[in-house]
Amino acid sequence: DQQVKQNSPSLSVQEGRISILNCDYTNSMFDYFLWYKKYPAEGPTFLISISSIKDKNEDGRFTVFLNKSAKHLSLHIVPSQPGDSAVYFCAASLQGAQKLVFGQGTRLTINP
């Protein structure tokens, strides 16, 4: 039972353009969502998060959008840079549960 799904295993974007990574979830009780970024041979690092009471959160080049009715969130990176090339995981949690449920990850490649 995959409660958090990232249906695109990979994405290739030209440098300077917008990267859009998508994530769907099935459990309507999730109330906190996060994006992590992972480079090879390193652990995931926290990137940005959003609470279910919001529909948008912005941090520099990174913006996360949440559509609760569609159970969908997305991460926008503008402009995309070569250093953004990594695997991106979305994750969800229940308040009070502390633990995270992760999607399968999307490998983002930024081409010069």
Place this chain on the structure above:
Amino acid sequence: SAVISQKPSRDICQRGTSLTIQCQVDSQVTMMFWYRQQPGQSLTLIATANQGSEATYESGFVIDKFPISRPNLTFSTLTVSNMSPEDSSIYLCSAGASGGKGYTFGSGTRLTVV
């Protein structure tokens, strides 16, 4: 954020043997977790390591196969017991003081069972 040192970074083990992975955090943390990432898969939570008591295991994971210790607020170990090739994965430790945002991950242990 906490900084995690995870050891070993990789190992190749014979089937039937056991491997213990260590996770050391540079500060006291409330929560510590162990994850597994199989090739091409997401990070799957194995268990929550509880300080001074038995770990809380997720469905599909049992203490006999993955015994976990957490003697204090900065250290935990995960043992992969009686290994088979299906246990070949990356194992990751995670720790933090609050939900999600504050969680830091170790660099992972790449385990190959032959």
